Amino acid sequence: MRSITNFQTDLLRTFVSVVDLGAFTKAGDALGRTQPAISLQVRRLEELVGAPIINHSGRKLQLTREGEMLLSYAREILRLNDEAASYFNRTKIAGTVRVGLPNDYAVATLQGIIFEYTRRNPQISLELECGWSTDILERLGANELDVAVAMVTNERAPYLSRSWIERPIWAAAKDVKIDHTHSIPLAAHPEGCAYRARMIQALDSVNMRWRVAYTGSGVSGLQNAVVNGFGVSALTRYTILPGMKVLDDTDGFPPLAEIRVGLFYKHPRLSDAGIHLVNHVIARLDDAGISIYPVTRQNELERQ
CATH class of the missing domain: 3.40.190.10 (Periplasmic binding protein-like II)
Known part of the structure; x- marks a missing residue:
């Protein structure tokens, strides 16, 4: 099989949009393309991967194992690509970013990271909401939030970009x-x-x-x-x-079981301000010494 040398970002953007929006038609509407064009781009990705990446079960889309791996890499590539494009286009970072944080985690630490971002970018309007992880993820799914941090109970959780392990x-x-x-x-x-x-x-x-x-x-x-x-x-x-x-x-106190925490967002719904906030959060967590992994790497660790 011919070696893969390049994944075109427009193909990856189509794939991520299909997954995050849950349908080829919705992805086409978001990207300004027809449904047949979206299907063609997904097939092109499958040719590059050499395997199916999406299974159709009725109206529901389900990722294959190769699709799950590709999705994680695609999110990372697009995240960095879009931040670089924003920088070199001299895009003014402005707008509203809605963020959900869990009650049952280090909210103060995360708030500090996010407030630092808004201080550096005073033209950003931040809407911060704290709640239970399940509620936060439901609101993200309903497009009522742009970025969320929440407890992870399933490694295949929708919209999961990065995750890390905490031991209480x-x-x-x-x-x-x-x-x-x-x-x-x-x-x-x-x-x-x-x-x-x-x-x-x-x-x-x-x-x-x-x-x-x-x-x-x-x-x-x-x-x-x-x-x-x-x-x-x-x-x-x-x-x-x-x-x-x-x-x-x-x-006399036994050790507490680990907790996995994740960073979630829908890439096709995220503005430049949101992308920059996600990158800021990841950088600050790295600075704090928190081992934060792309989903692919986290899944590899869990299988070991």
Whole structure:
């Protein structure tokens, strides 16, 4: 088979548009092409790949394994291509970007990264919304958000561009004394939170009794509850505050299961301002030492 030397960006843009918009016709409308032209470009990609990339099941499109791999590479190529084109075209970065962040993650850290972007680009109007991961992803799917960060429960989650792994850690007030003869007081988000589920799962696995002593939907509320000794909680290393201590197996607390977090967006719906924000977030997470992978690399790690 002839070696692939180049994937044309217009072919990749068509492919990503078909996947993100869910139909050949919608992709054609977005790109100003006819449905037959879109089909022809997808077939051209399949010729380059040497295998089918999309299976048709009724009205629903389903990616093949080769299609899933190509989609991840295509998102990366288009993301960098569009930022470079914007720079050399001297495009003025302006407009509104709607961002969704999860309640049950390091919202303050992500907010800081995003606010830095808007300070550097004051012509950007930012609309920031915090909520539960499932709600955020539903709103992204309904085109009510442009960019989202959310917990990942499925490696084939739609619109997933990058992901990284966090291992929650147990946190308690520095001066608190843990009495294992009594139920462990927990400070937790409401039911449905991935952190809450992991705390309960970990404690149940070693037959430790527990009770929910504090429930709140925001990270700051949990932090205050922990610092003031109302309970122990699962936090990330970025949300540990002065006045807290980390608990581990030497304190009788079992390790908490990992959580995968993802960066999501629909490329054909994203403006230049949105593309620049995505690249800014990725760069800042890299600077913070967070191992953030394209979906292809993350899937390879999970199969090892």
